Amino acid sequence: MIKRIYFETHVVETKPDETVLDAFIRSGVSIPFSCRGGSCQTCAVRCLEGNIPAQAQLGLSDYQKEKKYLLTCKCIPTSDMTIAPLSPDDVITDAYVVSINANQLTIELGRSRTLAIGDTFKCINGSQAEPEAKVIAKEGDWILTLELYNTENDAIWLQGLTPEALIQIRGPYPQQTPVWMTDEAPDPEPNLAIWHQLEDGKKVRETLIDFYDRVYADERLAPFFANVTKSRLIEKQYSFLMYLFTRQHVHFGLRPRNLHHWMVISDDLMDHRRQILDDTFKTHGLTDEQRHIWHQYEEHFRTDIVKDKAWPIKIGDEFVDLETFDKEVLDCATVCDHCGEAVDVGVEVIYHRRTGKISCPNCSK
Ligand code: HEM
Numbered sequence: 001m002i003k004r005i006y007f008e009t010h011v012v013e014t015k016p017d018e019t020v021l022d023a024f025i026r027s028g029v030s031i032p033f034s035c036r037g038g039s040c041q042t043c044a045v046r047c048l049e050g051n052i053p054a055q056a057q058l059g060l061s062d063y064q065k066e067k068k069y070l071l072t073c074k075c076i077p078t079s080d081m082t083i084a085p086l087s088p089d090d091v092i093t094d095a096y097v098v099s100i101n102a103n104q105l106t107i108e109l110g111r112s113r114t115l116a117i118g119d120t121f122k123c124i125n126g127s128q129a130e131p132e133a134k135v136i137a138k139e140g141d142w143i144l145t146l147e148l149y150n151t152e153n154d155a156i157w158l159q160g161l162t163p164e165a166l167i168q169i170r171g172p173y174p175q176q177t178p179v180w181m182t183d184e185a186p187d188p189e190p191n192l193a194i195w196h197q198l199e200d201g202k203k204v205r206e207t208l209i210d211f212y213d214r215v216y217a218d219e220r221l222a223p224f225f226a227n228v229t230k231s232r233l234i235e236k237q238y239s240f241l242m243y244l245f246t247r248q249h250v251h252f253g254l255r256p257r258n259l260h261h262w263m264v265i266s267d268d269l270m271d272h273r274r275q276i277l278d279d280t281f282k283t284h285g286l287t288d289e290q291r292h293i294w295h296q297y298e299e300h301f302r303t304d305i306v307k308d309k310a311w312p313i314k315i316g317d318e319f320v321d322l323e324t325f326d327k328e329v330l331d332c333a334t335v336c337d338h339c340g341e342a343v344d345v346g347v348e349v350i351y352h353r354r355t356g357k358i359s360c361p362n363c364s365k
Pocket of ligand 1: 221224225228233236237240252253254256259260263265269270273297298299301302305
């Protein structure tokens with residue numbers, strides 16, 4: 001049976017008995033791959049929706065199975081599927097310690113990987129710390145020498161290792177330039193047909209109203225929206241989606257990267273939000289195609305939103321870090337935003353650049 005595979009902005013139909021990878025290659029969809037036999041794991045992706053055939057997970061670890069990884073070269077779909085690329089955090093490879101020399105660690109990989117000198121990784125040995133390391137030498141595709149950035153904590157981490165110990169490496173994180181410094185990808189193509197099907201936006205608004213009711217009641221998401229007026233947010237979100245679907249310039253807010261710059265949002269939290277959105281779509285009777293197209297618009301911004309620490313905001317060509325504090329001498333009396341006590345004119349206070357919240361001398365000790 002023909003199945004539809006949704007991957008980023010692509011929709012690919014597989015022929016009977018065809019693997020997802022073969023269908024991608026046939027359709028010109030670019031995805032990294034190497035051995036095509038299920039051992040190198042280069043073509044691994046994550047399943048967001050649909051059945052995962054057991055064959056597509058052969059050889060993957062329990063952790064990888066739990067995260068819904070699958071190998072596209074081994075996946076003959078049994079249902080429609082939505083799949084997404086792995087984030088570097090998701091790419092975990094077993095490795096054995098060969099030797100340790102000061103802050104350098106030589107490892108033998110559990111499977112061959114095509115990696116380059118300069119690629120960066122996180123090292124995992126079951127402890128909470130995941131020291132960062134850079135490849136400084138390699139022998140073939142199996143042996144790597146990593147240099148740890150050699151802080152005091154890395155030295156302690158290395159002392160806990162012995163030759164032949166099994167560790168994992170997470171990555172690579174090849175991008176030398178942090179995401180927040182790179183140019184944003186162009187917006188995805190509009191889709192007027194779906195917008196018309198969604199009753200020229202009426203159904204989009206209804207869905208958003210219900211979705212944000214659920215978000216504001218969700219204990220993981222609600223904290224982000226503590227000071228945000230729901231009706232205003234729905235209108236902003238609506239105009240942004242209207243722009244994406246129709247290209248009418250009706251959205252005058254910030255771009256998603258700048259807008260979410262201070263929010264620490266993990267892939268897992270994005271998936272959680274996606275699930276709530278999908279449940280809402282189903283309540284409002286959106287068709288599979290409509291759900292997938294809308295999800296694809298949202299997914300397009302994942303890399304602009306997911307991060308493990310706040311990013312500076314980009315204004316023109318400049319990056320401004322708003323997650324810092326400045327000092328100011330008050331030229332009029334006010335109250336402290338933390339303890340509520342009065343603060344007199346002439347007192348030096350600390351204020352947070354993004355929120356503008358003021359701390360009196362007592363609270364900022
Ligand atoms: C877990 C994931 C997310 C969280 C926690 C989150 C959180 C927020 C918050 C708190 C606001 C209000 C900001 C403010 O008014 O100051 C907001 C606005 C917005 N978000 Fe998200 N967001 C998430 C994912 C997304 C995604 C995937 C998109 C996709 C495009 C998106 C697009 C928007 C837009 C368009 C606005 C309103 C823009 C404006 O004010 O002009 N968000 N989000």
